[in-house]
Amino acid sequence: MSTKRRRDYYDEDDNNGEEYENDAVFANGSKSQKVEVDLSLLEALEKSQSQNKNAVEVVDLKTLKKLVLSFERKLKDNIEARLKYPNQPDRFADSEIDLHDDLHKLSILAGAPELYPDLVNLNAIPSILNLLAHDNTDIAVDVVQLLQDLTDPDVFEDDEESDEPARVLVDALVENNVLELLVQNLQRLNDSDPDEMAAVYSTLTTVENLVEVKPAVAEMVCERTKLLKWLLGKIKVREFDSNKQYASEILAILLQNSAANQRRVGQMNGVDVVLQAVAMYKSKDPKSLDEEEMVENLFDCLCCLLMPLENKERFVKAEGVELMIIIMKQKKSAYSSAIRALDFAMTKYPPACERFVDVLGLKTAFAAFMGKIPVNKKNKKERYQEELEERIVSLIASLFGGILRGSRRERLLSKFVENECEKIDRLMELYMRYSDRVKTETERLNHLELDDLEMDEEEKYNRKLESGLYTLQLIAVILGHIWCSEHPYMRARIELLLKQQKLTNKDVKDILQEYHDNIGDLDGPEEKERAQAKIQKFISAF
Structure with missing residues (x-):
């Protein structure tokens, strides 16, 4: 635990959590006394953690009961201390560190998922989850880390029988409002603070884990919380960081197999938000592999959003067709992703096909069809070339399916006549x-x-x-x-x-x-x- 995080124990009072503005931090002491207490607590905590590392316990039902009993006692002590000394953080700081310590001890259960039903039966889940709303955000962060550990997919085997304890745990978490509490906690975290930035990442990881164990969570979390709003807000930020990347990945997961979520995001102006996010890369390449992965996630989101008809309409109105053509012309790393998005937009949607022809997209599309694609390390790979071929063939088939008559049809057909029918040869x-x-x-x-x-x-x-x-x-x-x-x-x-x-x-x-x-x-x-x-x-x- 960092010095900054420990200091937060003392930075709370009943005046909306504002910091003390003078050196009289404690009622009966000076600022120097605060530092001494802070250091002594640090030493005590580090000593406690060191002892825990050296103590290897067999994880069985008896151990579980002992851990839960200890945790409940520490929780009770903390609640009582906070109620008794609401304006004297030094009087409840020790109980907070004890609580922190016991939450970390509970993570040992990740090594014995078969005990998850017993953890649920001991009625420990409500007590753990209530701490997500704890006044000390560090305690809430500890809970998020615990939940991440317990729901980690690596903990479970691939067979149906081994997944049952995980489902029991996740069902109990959902029934006790884990989704609402996680997102509320996410909204109060400061993403510019290094410690809290890590907590944001852990929260998103926990949501991903819950969806993996129980796919229905993907729609539940969007129905019951403001997670979609938070994710869209995060990908709108211009600066790249690991949490923006992860937000794009979580959004893609939530949209992947859910028409309800696709429509919901469309109604939240999400198509326009994602277009703005990818537009940042119309004339530049990502600076790192992580940023490159984020751009791919954003295009995955866009393609998922383009499944419902009403979102195709939003895409055309937001000039998404024009943006994708610009990206193709710039010949940056998003080239193939733009073709993929256009294919999704034009499939069974004539207005997108018509717009594509009207804004002179045929020349750009048929250049790709003829194999005139930008060359870089990524697209030299054979599989990349194949995927691009398959996607451009699909796009041209969509054009033929969407433009059945008139001058646009003639312009499309004329492409196969020019240069001695070279495109028929291809x-x-x-x-x-x-x-x-x-x-x-x-x-x-x-x-x-x-x-x-x-x-x-x-x-x-x-x-x-x-x-x-x-x-x-x-x-x-x-x-x-x-x-x-x-x-x-x-x-x-x-x-x-x-x-x-x-x-x-x-x-x-x-x-x-x-x-x-x-x-x-x-x-x-x-x-x-x-x-x-x-x-x-x-x-x-x-």
Whole structure:
């Protein structure tokens, strides 16, 4: 415990916690006496902690009961001392240090998670959590650290049975308002103070741990607390620090699998806040790996937010399309992330596609499609190149799906005619590469079946999707759009390239048919019928 943190024990009175403004700190003593007491308490605490390190106890039910009993006694002593001497911090400082010490002792339980149900049955959880609102923020910080230790995922095994004690603990914590208390404590911490900055990090870690054990916590914490408001406020700050990075990560986790949270953040002007945060990197690269990770987190947040239709509308109104194009043109490290965000924005949302064409995004997009991407250490990696290819193919498929007629459609189609149909050549190059990958994976899966490995058709299909079938299907869809334009020059080019690879229109039709047969009804039966009708039109045309 730092000298500063210990000093806080004496800096409290009943006048809103203001510091004493003169040297008469104690009723019967001088400032020098305060320093002497402070140092003696420091020595006592360090001696106590040293003894605890050397004492190794077997963690069993008996130990647990002893720890809880001791903790309850120290808590009672502290409450009584504070009530008896509210204006004399020196009279309750010793009980505060004892309480701090016992909270640290309880962290030994992280080594025996099987005892968590017993901890709950001993009714210790309410007493521990009430300390999150303790007048001394150091005690609240101790509780946060304890909760972080007890809920650490490394404490638990991966099997279902070993996770049960963790669920019992987390359920008890949630029932006793841990989420509300954690966020209230978070709001009162001073993020510019080094000690309290660490407490902020521990609080966010605890929230992440709770979500990992009980995924429903992701929506609970957003319904019951102002955590989202705090996180958005944190990522708005221009200066980078570790807690801004962690705030971006927690926000991404909360948005990841929750449509309710995505809508909630959208209603809080969150789309605009995230756009402002990523805009800081439109013409500069992050200065460190941690800052780079934060930027990726911010784009993860943006992509999650772009799932609900109403947030796509907010994105377009906030000029998100224009910002992403600027980021692509600047060719900094956020280049591929901007393409990903545009793809999410334009999927099944024609207004975003139209805006993209209107603000001259086609030239930038097709430069990426042709492989003219910025080169740096990161994107030299083969997997990065593949992900970028897959994303830009998806983006172009979204454009074709969103722009069905008019001058914008003509501008899109004209891109495949210019420079002697070079973009059709590129499309067929990608078609062949992904087709070969899917064939290789299909042969591998067939061999696995011969080895008596059970695999149903759905699993096989999903494996093929992961190996590149989805991108191959999108390429076939783009070819379908071009073919249905009935442009003789483009049709002739496609037929020539298929013939050169000893393929026919039937090969494209087969891919489209498989895509047609596997379209799901996630968006409802009517949407499924519309999607299948569109693909059937391509099949018939070929």
